[in-house]
Amino acid sequence: MNRCEIYSSAIPATPARGVVVRKPWARNLLTFLMVFGPGLIVMEADNDAGAVSTYIQAGAQYGTHLLWLLVLLLPITYFIQEMVVRLGIATGQGHAAMIYSRFGKWWGLFSLVDLQLLNFLTLVTEFAAIALALEHLNISPLIGVPVAACALTLLVLTGSYRRWERIVVFLCLLDLTWFALAFYARPATGEILRNTFVPSIPAGGLTASLVFLVVGIVGTTIAPWQLFFQQSCIADKRLRFADLKWARLDTLIGAAFTIIVAGCMMMTGNAALSHGFSFADPAQMAVDLSKVFGPWFRTGILLLMINAATLGTTAISLSSAWAYGEVKGWPHSLQKSIKDAPGFYGVYVLCVGAAAGLVLIPRAPLQLIILSVQVLAGIMLPSAIIFLQLLLNDKEMLGERFANKPWNNVVNWTIIIVLFALSLVLAIQVVAPKVF
Amino acid sequence: MILENVVDERDFLVIHPLDDVQEQKVETKHLGPMRMTPAVRIALLALRGYLVLMMLLVLFHALDLAGMFGKA
Numbered sequence: 001m002n003r004c005e006i007y008s009s010a011i012p013a014t015p016a017r018g019v020v021v022r023k024p025w026a027r028n029l030l031t032f033l034m035v036f037g038p039g040l041i042v043m044e045a046d047n048d049a050g051a052v053s054t055y056i057q058a059g060a061q062y063g064t065h066l067l068w069l070l071v072l073l074l075p076i077t078y079f080i081q082e083m084v085v086r087l088g089i090a091t092g093q094g095h096a097a098m099i100y101s102r103f104g105k106w107w108g109l110f111s112l113v114d115l116q117l118l119n120f121l122t123l124v125t126e127f128a129a130i131a132l133a134l135e136h137l138n139i140s141p142l143i144g145v146p147v148a149a150c151a152l153t154l155l156v157l158t159g160s161y162r163r164w165e166r167i168v169v170f171l172c173l174l175d176l177t178w179f180a181l182a183f184y185a186r187p188a189t190g191e192i193l194r195n196t197f198v199p200s201i202p203a204g205g206l207t208a209s210l211v212f213l214v215v216g217i218v219g220t221t222i223a224p225w226q227l228f229f230q231q232s233c234i235a236d237k238r239l240r241f242a243d244l245k246w247a248r249l250d251t252l253i254g255a256a257f258t259i260i261v262a263g264c265m266m267m268t269g270n271a272a273l274s275h276g277f278s279f280a281d282p283a284q285m286a287v288d289l290s291k292v293f294g295p296w297f298r299t300g301i302l303l304l305m306i307n308a309a310t311l312g313t314t315a316i317s318l319s320s321a322w323a324y325g326e327v328k329g330w331p332h333s334l335q336k337s338i339k340d341a342p343g344f345y346g347v348y349v350l351c352v353g354a355a356a357g358l359v360l361i362p363r364a365p366l367q368l369i370i371l372s373v374q375v376l377a378g379i380m381l382p383s384a385i386i387f388l389q390l391l392l393n394d395k396e397m398l399g400e401r402f403a404n405k406p407w408n409n410v411v412n413w414t415i416i417i418v419l420f421a422l423s424l425v426l427a428i429q430v431v432a433p434k435v436f
Numbered sequence: 437m438i439l440e441n442v443v444d445e446r447d448f449l450v451i452h453p454l455d456d457v458q459e460q461k462v463e464t465k466h467l468g469p470m471r472m473t474p475a476v477r478i479a480l481l482a483l484r485g486y487l488v489l490m491m492l493l494v495l496f497h498a499l500d501l502a503g504m505f506g507k508a
Binding site: 021035098243390393399 | 479
């Protein structure tokens with residue numbers, strides 16, 4: 001067999017830039033590194049400002065007792081995003097475009113409007129977190145928030161997907177700092193291992209507060225924008241059929257990294273519980289814990305809050321811009337210049353600018369916005385996942401190679417039913433708290 | 437210099453997806469809307485039911501806030 005391969009290239013006739021290697025392992029490693037990115041970014045960006053708040057709250061209320069829940073969520077997030085990977089690689093199109101073309105205008109419009117609204121409201125919460133952290137760092141939000149919005153805009157305006165991806169992967173890796181914080185704040189190793197691998201109900205039993213926190217954690221870990229983002233990202237990066245196994249590995253690594261970081265956040269919250277601090281938000285907790293661990297701890301948490309919000313903002317805004325561009329038929333790629341894709345970049349800038357501006361308005365109804373995010377997420381997530389599952393069973397479009405196998409369907413329908421039930425519980429709790 | 441010229445038979449050429457020739461993806465344009473099999477019909481019906489239920493909950497909450505069910 002001829003060992004000379006133009007790896008992953010379907011039509012090798014055209015000259016292309018590439019790297020020549022001699023060993024199969026070097027080829028595999030290099031190919032993986034070239035494919036790596038969308039999976040890590042989509043997962044880690046989901047550890048956004050809202051997630052930091054939720055995981056820390058879980059730690060502060062129940063210590064490390066809910067670590068096992070994160071372990072359970074690892075395969076769930078992976079299986080959902082793996083479907084997105086297959087769909088993106090097979091079709092080379094985004095999720096919004098697929099819903100439009102296969103389910104018609106009504107469902108397409110419903111998904112798009114719901115996604116844009118939910119994304120925008122989530123962006124407001126991201127900037128609210130940036131403003132909060134900046135205040136505790138003694139930086140005026142009136143200066144810091146516009147600077148953050150400009151930086152987030154410049155991040156995508158370079159006309160290079162690769163540049164954007166490298167910077168964002170670097171930001172994702174900054175979250176390794178959570179490991180250091182968790183190491184300093186950690187409880188006994190035995191307690192961590194027991195609560196990670198042995199599911200248990202915290203002392204106090206199965207209260208309504210615990211149920212809603214569990215639902216909140218699930219809702220935080222699996223967000224609707226992730227489906228749209230990763231599929232569009234894969235399409236923009238032009239991943240090839242042969243890249244599928246590496247894209248799956250990227251997604252698995254991303255899922256594992258994100259869940260471990262979430263566990264570290266919970267352990268940091270647990271430190272507040274064990275030292276008897278009660279707080280209203282993570283920034284306040286950072287200030288309280290600095291009395292125990294030193295000022296670096298406070299600065300670390302505040303900077304990580306800003307990093308989480310930054311990651312969330314760029315990913316969520318891009319999912320909006322990609323989705324809108326796909327549906328409108330506009331050029332929509334980070335590889336294009338502003339001149340070539342004005343609509344795509346316009347949507348991104350509008351999302352970032354409007355959310356940042358809204359946060360700076362005195363007495364903006366942030367509480368109402370957070371409530372709306374929860375309700376809309378409850379509506380959006382089940383519908384987006386239903387479309388995803390139906391698309392992955394569309395053998396007419398995907399053929400046997402990319403369509404779901406029977407075992408995929410058993411796993412995915414189980415996940416969908418659980419998510420439906422949890423979304424319903426969350427929505428009922430938010431909309432009609434008297435029911436419980 | 438074109439890389440293909442220097443790749444010898446024992447080598448592998450690894451190309452970044454963005455530098456590679458675009459491959460032909462599965463064709464979706466000619467397919468049109470998805471065929472309404474019983475499974476698709478049931479799934480979309482369940483989704484409609486779920487959305488109607490959510491809308492009713494939002495309406496209930498709005499009416500509750502407006503004081504229609506006693507103390508707001």
